[in-house]
Amino acid sequence: MARSNNLTGQRFGRLVSLNKTDQRKNGHVVWRCQCDCGKEVNVVSSYLTSGDTRSCGCLKAEIDKSILKERYDPSSLFLGKEPRKDSSTGYRGVSRYLTRKSREERYRAWLTVKGKKYYKSGFLTAEDAYFNGRLKLEKEYLPKQKQPPYKIVEGCLFIRFLQR
Numbered sequence: 001m002a003r004s005n006n007l008t009g010q011r012f013g014r015l016v017s018l019n020k021t022d023q024r025k026n027g028h029v030v031w032r033c034q035c036d037c038g039k040e041v042n043v044v045s046s047y048l049t050s051g052d053t054r055s056c057g058c059l060k061a062e063i064d065k066s067i068l069k070e071r072y073d074p075s076s077l078f079l080g081k082e083p084r085k086d087s088s089t090g091y092r093g094v095s096r097y098l099t100r101k102s103r104e105e106r107y108r109a110w111l112t113v114k115g116k117k118y119y120k121s122g123f124l125t126a127e128d129a130y131f132n133g134r135l136k137l138e139k140e141y142l143p144k145q146k147q148p149p150y151k152i153v154e155g156c157l158f159i160r161f162l163q164r
């Protein structure tokens with residue numbers, strides 16, 4: 001049975017109920033509501049009182065968008081979990097090490113592609129390791145399609161499929 005609660009003027013999240021409509025859904029009164037964003041929507045009273053509906057849909061859209069943004073954070077997409085920059089050498093994908101026998105300082109370039117690590121070692125400077133090691137590894141092992149599988153248009157994120 002429909003309850004005859006008067007919800008006029010009550011606030012539910014972003015919605016303020018304006019007036020009853022003559023619609024009924026599953027025995028519940030459908031209310032005309034004004035959303036904070038300016039839209040007017042019809043909402044079943046039980047959805048309002050239970051808290052299921054708290055906006056015209058704009059709230060959910062905002063949440064969905066922020067979840068999508070988090071999940072597809074461009075930095076997390078870039079070729080696995082490789083750090084943006086190696087802080088110890090100043091070059092990305094270059095680390096310092098000591099030779100086993102003479103304990104001399106050398107630099108090693110490395111690259112992770114799809115979970116596999118590739119190395120070039122024995123460089124005297126970090127710069128050398130980057131330009132003659134890391135960049136060569138990238139040329140050798142990175143997939144040809146270097147464009148990321150997404151683009152950002154006016155703050156919204158669109159995923160497009162990688163062409164193979």
Ligand SMILES: [Zn+2]
Nearest residue numbers: 035037056058
């Ligand atoms: Zn709204």
